[in-house]
Amino acid sequence: MSPVDARTVPVDPESEARLRASGFDYRVVDMDDDALAVSFARAAERGFLGSAPTDAEIVPMRETWRERRSIGVYEQDAASDALPVATVNSWVAPMSVPGGAVPMWSISMVTVAGTHRRRGIARNLLEGELRSAVAAGVPLAGLTVSEATIYGRYGFGSAVPVARIAIDTSRAGWRPAEVPGRVEYVEPVAVAREFQIVHERARLGRAGQVPGWPRRWMGLAGLGGDEEKKDASVRGVRYVDAGGEVRGAMAYSFKDAPASFRSILRVRHLEAETDDALRALWGFAVNHDLVDRVEADLRPVDDPIAHLVADQRAVELTVHDHGWLRVLDVPASLQARTYSAPADVVVRVDDSYGFADGTWRVRIDVSGAAAVEPVDAAPDVVLGVAELSAIYAGGVPLTQLSAAGRVQGTASAVHALSAAFRTDPAPTLGIWY
Numbered sequence: 001m002s003p004v005d006a007r008t009v010p011v012d013p014e015s016e017a018r019l020r021a022s023g024f025d026y027r028v029v030d031m032d033d034d035a036l037a038v039s040f041a042r043a044a045e046r047g048f049l050g051s052a053p054t055d056a057e058i059v060p061m062r063e064t065w066r067e068r069r070s071i072g073v074y075e076q077d078a079a080s081d082a083l084p085v086a087t088v089n090s091w092v093a094p095m096s097v098p099g100g101a102v103p104m105w106s107i108s109m110v111t112v113a114g115t116h117r118r119r120g121i122a123r124n125l126l127e128g129e130l131r132s133a134v135a136a137g138v139p140l141a142g143l144t145v146s147e148a149t150i151y152g153r154y155g156f157g158s159a160v161p162v163a164r165i166a167i168d169t170s171r172a173g174w175r176p177a178e179v180p181g182r183v184e185y186v187e188p189v190a191v192a193r194e195f196q197i198v199h200e201r202a203r204l205g206r207a208g209q210v211p212g213w214p215r216r217w218m219g220l221a222g223l224g225g226d227e228e229k230k231d232a233s234v235r236g237v238r239y240v241d242a243g244g245e246v247r248g249a250m251a252y253s254f255k256d257a258p259a260s261f262r263s264i265l266r267v268r269h270l271e272a273e274t275d276d277a278l279r280a281l282w283g284f285a286v287n288h289d290l291v292d293r294v295e296a297d298l299r300p301v302d303d304p305i306a307h308l309v310a311d312q313r314a315v316e317l318t319v320h321d322h323g324w325l326r327v328l329d330v331p332a333s334l335q336a337r338t339y340s341a342p343a344d345v346v347v348r349v350d351d352s353y354g355f356a357d358g359t360w361r362v363r364i365d366v367s368g369a370a371a372v373e374p375v376d377a378a379p380d381v382v383l384g385v386a387e388l389s390a391i392y393a394g395g396v397p398l399t400q401l402s403a404a405g406r407v408q409g410t411a412s413a414v415h416a417l418s419a420a421f422r423t424d425p426a427p428t429l430g431i432w433y
């Protein structure tokens, strides 16, 4: 599959017509136009309850958005400098899957102004994105979400759960984990650079991941683009292996622990390419002087931290949803990844939008390769597109959805498909997009 540039994909004519009938213009925003770029940035930041972005902050936003298709919704009779009443942007990213990567229509910056909420504008944005992705031949869509109840109605499933981790350092007891390399302090700019480099080398090792981009790494390193607003409390370290190669990096900050002169170390981001790097960076955090508690989020659900300490009960690990996926093209999505076990199952997928709807024979051979074709046959398994999307990356077992009554089928077919889709290591997604 050749990569698709979302910027070349025109706006969806159906959403454009519907919004026009309601008095709105729905159009691509030219990020080279100063006024349009600034008003898009202000609307997007307002939508996410952020403070108005400064000129310095808008510079890296624009750089990022120039690589994406940004759409604004404007009142037809609004002044030329009016903020859009809704925003969205999208780009096609290679999402890692077992055996490689699949092109994913990544959706971000979904906001609707408080003055225009609950009039169906977001529905038009989302449906427009999905139809655009289908028109461009992109087999899968994905997003990270502010609320878990918004996107199921469009066929998205919670597919890449992650873990929030808290460690009581006074109780944990570090199990000495020898690592041949060293941890060293680095300036935030260098941490951002190491995140980018290490993530690029590591991301294909686990399903569910997408490439980061400079502004994302700078933000995690505490460098938001505005020197005056920069978060000076953020510090960084990296792990250098015995051969002198950087294999991991971590940005972190401190907050006061209540009623003590001690601190909580909050990991903003930890990127590790090797087990040694991961052990070294966790060890640095857990053994840090004056720290009672270490907190991290967006960690893999199978992060080994509980096995690096003597007392597992010192580690609280809370699994929560993060990466949401939406299968648009069943054969192309399913054939883009490899599987953990053979299977031969007829699957009925219900999709009220029609994109993934149909009855499909899924044959997985002993090498883990899949062949998927439409059939006219009685299904062994019946599920909705949100459920198919939820199991796609291998992080949610089909048996779990079946136990919840969200999937119907024979026990043998459900188990066979469940075993085939599971991935080890677990899929993960360490950033917001």
Ligand SMILES: CC(C)(COP(=O)(O)OP(=O)(O)OC[C@H]1O[C@@H](n2cnc3c(N)ncnc32)[C@H](O)[C@@H]1OP(=O)(O)O)[C@@H](O)C(=O)NCCC(=O)NCCS
Residues within 6 Å of the ligand: 047, 048, 109, 110, 111, 112, 113, 116, 117, 118, 119, 120, 121, 122, 123, 124, 144, 145, 146, 147, 149, 150, 153
């Ligand atoms: C979430 C948001 C984009 C919704 O925009 P909106 O234009 O009010 O949504 P719509 O009117 O198109 O609603 C479409 C459907 O989603 C539902 N919905 C909207 N917001 C919802 C929310 N926050 N939680 C659950 N359901 C929601 C509506 O009830 C409606 O349901 P139905 O059509 O199935 O009956 C808007 O509230 C917003 O900008 N929120 C702040 C930023 C944000 O969280 N963005 C999402 C980023 S992932």
